[in-house]
Amino acid sequence: MKFIDEYLSDIKDKGLYRELKFFNRPQSKYTSIGNKRMLLMASNNYLDLCNDDRLKDAAEKAIHTYGVGSGGSRLTTGSYELHDQLEKKIAIFKGTEAAILFNTGYMANIGTITAIADKEWIIFSDALNHASIIDGCRLSGAKIVVYKHCDMDDLQEKIKVYKGNKRFIVTDGVFSMDGDIAPLDKIVKLAKENNILTMVDDAHGTGVLGDNGTGCVEYFNLKGQVDIQLGTLSKALASEGGFVAGTKSLVTYLRHKARSFIYSTALSPAMIAVSLCSLDIVKNEKERRVKLLENSKWFQWELRKLGFNVLESNTVIIALVIGNAEKTIKLSEKLFEKGIFISAIRPPTVPEHTSRLRITLMSSHNREELKYVLDKLKEAGMELGII
Numbered sequence: 001m002k003f004i005d006e007y008l009s010d011i012k013d014k015g016l017y018r019e020l021k022f023f024n025r026p027q028s029k030y031t032s033i034g035n036k037r038m039l040l041m042a043s044n045n046y047l048d049l050c051n052d053d054r055l056k057d058a059a060e061k062a063i064h065t066y067g068v069g070s071g072g073s074r075l076t077t078g079s080y081e082l083h084d085q086l087e088k089k090i091a092i093f094k095g096t097e098a099a100i101l102f103n104t105g106y107m108a109n110i111g112t113i114t115a116i117a118d119k120e121w122i123i124f125s126d127a128l129n130h131a132s133i134i135d136g137c138r139l140s141g142a143k144i145v146v147y148k149h150c151d152m153d154d155l156q157e158k159i160k161v162y163k164g165n166k167r168f169i170v171t172d173g174v175f176s177m178d179g180d181i182a183p184l185d186k187i188v189k190l191a192k193e194n195n196i197l198t199m200v201d202d203a204h205g206t207g208v209l210g211d212n213g214t215g216c217v218e219y220f221n222l223k224g225q226v227d228i229q230l231g232t233l234s235k236a237l238a239s240e241g242g243f244v245a246g247t248k249s250l251v252t253y254l255r256h257k258a259r260s261f262i263y264s265t266a267l268s269p270a271m272i273a274v275s276l277c278s279l280d281i282v283k284n285e286k287e288r289r290v291k292l293l294e295n296s297k298w299f300q301w302e303l304r305k306l307g308f309n310v311l312e313s314n315t316v317i318i319a320l321v322i323g324n325a326e327k328t329i330k331l332s333e334k335l336f337e338k339g340i341f342i343s344a345i346r347p348p349t350v351p352e353h354t355s356r357l358r359i360t361l362m363s364s365h366n367r368e369e370l371k372y373v374l375d376k377l378k379e380a381g382m383e384l385g386i387i
């Protein structure tokens with residue numbers, strides 16, 4: 001079809017064409033593509049649990065007990081006792097009355113936002129919110145008011161302009177491509193003063209931030225003050241699935257109204273068993289996230305010393321901004337040749353002229369490995385005239 005060919009040739013010209021990379025070993029700090037061993041510096045498997053024996057054993061046991069496919073949607077035949085256990089465990093972990101599982105974080109966002117808002121609602125949404133939040137907002141038909149990224153003055157101004165009694169503020173907890181943390185304390189304060197609901201998508205804070213690893217709400221000491229806490233099990237928790245934690249009535253409401261919950265086959269028991277086990281590991285192995293965050297701070301510091309443009313981040317997501325899409329790809333390819341995997345992130349995932357390497361650390365990376373990456377980044381950065 002002509003329009004497809006034209007589109008594909010256009011994105012090739014602009015350096016925006018994307019290729020899939022196929023791994024043939026588990027997602028861990030060392031993995032492989034083809035016959036090339038790769039040091040992985042780009043995974044959301046922050047706690048390096050995707051290949052953990054305890055999680056694999058949990059999945060195996062669940063398969064032997066319950067089989068593989070769940071066989072139906074949650075409201076028909078797809079709810080197992082394990083789903084109930086996991087929802088209760090997530091609620092305890094997040095400090096809420098209840099929780100509800102979705103098949104992915106993406107589905108949790110679109111299902112929740114469309115269940116709550118319709119064209120009578122106003123949604124205040126951070127300019128850098130994740131695509132699944134944006135899609136949920138658009139699908140809902142609500143009036144979407146985008147405020148400047150983490151800019152509380154702008155949010156306050158917009159709250160004054162867009163009045164009504166059906167309003168909510170939605171934000172990423174940790175921004176997935178920049179690595180910064182939303183000023184949740186200030187957002188909650190503004191929301192309370194103006195009688196507005198709050199929703200935080202803590203996909204990247206869950207399992208990493210806060211003394212107990214429960215995420216942004218704990219990090220800001222805001223227990224009980226955020227109305228809708230959304231998260232995903234697919235990143236630090238090394239599993240699959242999304243969830244919403246909140247009041248019992250919110251969860252019951254979503255069970256009746258969230259279309260992506262109602263009309264999709266439930267997660268398999270094996271993946272639920274994995275999540276149950278990884279929540280225990282997060283609780284019991286604090287040292288993983290302590291090391292992770294220490295290494296992240298150190299690594300960012302070293303990158304800046306080399307002259308790279310690195311965004312400010314208190315998390316494990318490190319955005320090394322290049323700007324030009326083609327140069328970003330070249331840098332990523334040069335690292336690939338040296339056995340280092342770091343994804344190049346380009347528009348439309350990030351705004352025009354802000355193409356970047358999105359570097360993410362795992363708790364298992366050691367300083368020697370990180371120094372190797374710094375050396376290779378320095379070499380490649382100099383060759384390409386980036387530093």
Ligand SMILES: Cc1ncc(COP(=O)(O)O)c(C=O)c1O
Binds near residue numbers: 176203
């Ligand atoms: C902020 C944010 N929300 C939601 C998602 C989607 O989660 P999942 O991968 O479980 O669909 C992601 C992951 O890509 C994300 O970064």
